[in-house]
Amino acid sequence: MAGMTISKLSKMKASRDKIVSVTAYDASFAKLFAQCGIDFMLVGDSLGNVVQGQSSTLPVTVEQIAYHTEAVRRGAPDAFIMADMPFMSYATPEQACVEAAKLMRAGANMVKLEGGDWLLDTIRTLVERSVPVCAHLGLLPQSVNVLGGYKIQGREQSAAENTVRQALALQQAGAQMLVLECVPSSLGQLISQKLDIPVIGIGAGAQTDGQILVMHDMFGLNSDYLPKFVKNFLADADDLQSAVELYIRQVKDGSFPGPEHTFE
Numbered sequence: 001m002a003g004m005t006i007s008k009l010s011k012m013k014a015s016r017d018k019i020v021s022v023t024a025y026d027a028s029f030a031k032l033f034a035q036c037g038i039d040f041m042l043v044g045d046s047l048g049n050v051v052q053g054q055s056s057t058l059p060v061t062v063e064q065i066a067y068h069t070e071a072v073r074r075g076a077p078d079a080f081i082m083a084d085m086p087f088m089s090y091a092t093p094e095q096a097c098v099e100a101a102k103l104m105r106a107g108a109n110m111v112k113l114e115g116g117d118w119l120l121d122t123i124r125t126l127v128e129r130s131v132p133v134c135a136h137l138g139l140l141p142q143s144v145n146v147l148g149g150y151k152i153q154g155r156e157q158s159a160a161e162n163t164v165r166q167a168l169a170l171q172q173a174g175a176q177m178l179v180l181e182c183v184p185s186s187l188g189q190l191i192s193q194k195l196d197i198p199v200i201g202i203g204a205g206a207q208t209d210g211q212i213l214v215m216h217d218m219f220g221l222n223s224d225y226l227p228k229f230v231k232n233f234l235a236d237a238d239d240l241q242s243a244v245e246l247y248i249r250q251v252k253d254g255s256f257p258g259p260e261h262t263f264e
């Protein structure tokens, strides 16, 4: 979408206009997504899985994210592009500044970091130095070795309350968006209501302010395992463009994600 900005995305939340997002890793798909009217794109560290064939996102480096961000930027000059800060590239606020600068120079409009309380200082530091930040709570793929697998998060009352508290703290620290991954839909709804910033869900139910999918999942290109929240939009479309347009339409009209894609 031409000239998308963080303030336009915030206004979409206020007017209950659903935000539709997808990951992108190269210029050709970025161009297609921009033409279809995707609201913003994420150069996700999921590129470790879907581009590199790794079994987790941990091997991905800042240089690789920067390389793909440059490609996406060339394909979609006017798009709002978020870039993931990969594993261990933001261990300290100082390191986060050095590494985030590489992604901003590569063409990102915003960087995304996984985690809660331990990131508050880092987010304040980045935002003060003019790097917009998206936070990421719920399932944190960079923490897969701590979590013991890719599992739904925030099911227990105490975990849900803790996630709400951390989401508010991240917003207070200056985060301007939040990605919420793999939580019960009731928690997705509660956090979206409590926060002023847009909450973008993946496996977080239909009540978040927007949705994001890994582009390969949107096209049904899943090799081994199929998460519950994923839908193959190409199955009901004649070509790639129609599939993207169907995804956008179904998020905007509230029909995706449906109950079958949602954790209760």
Ligand code: KIV
Binding pocket: 023, 042, 043, 044, 045, 046, 047, 084, 179, 181, 202, 212, 213, 214
């Ligand atoms: O890397 C990624 O693709 C992501 C999305 C799943 C939100 O972080």
Ligand code: NA
Binding pocket: 044, 045, 046, 057, 084, 141
């Ligand atoms: Na990611």
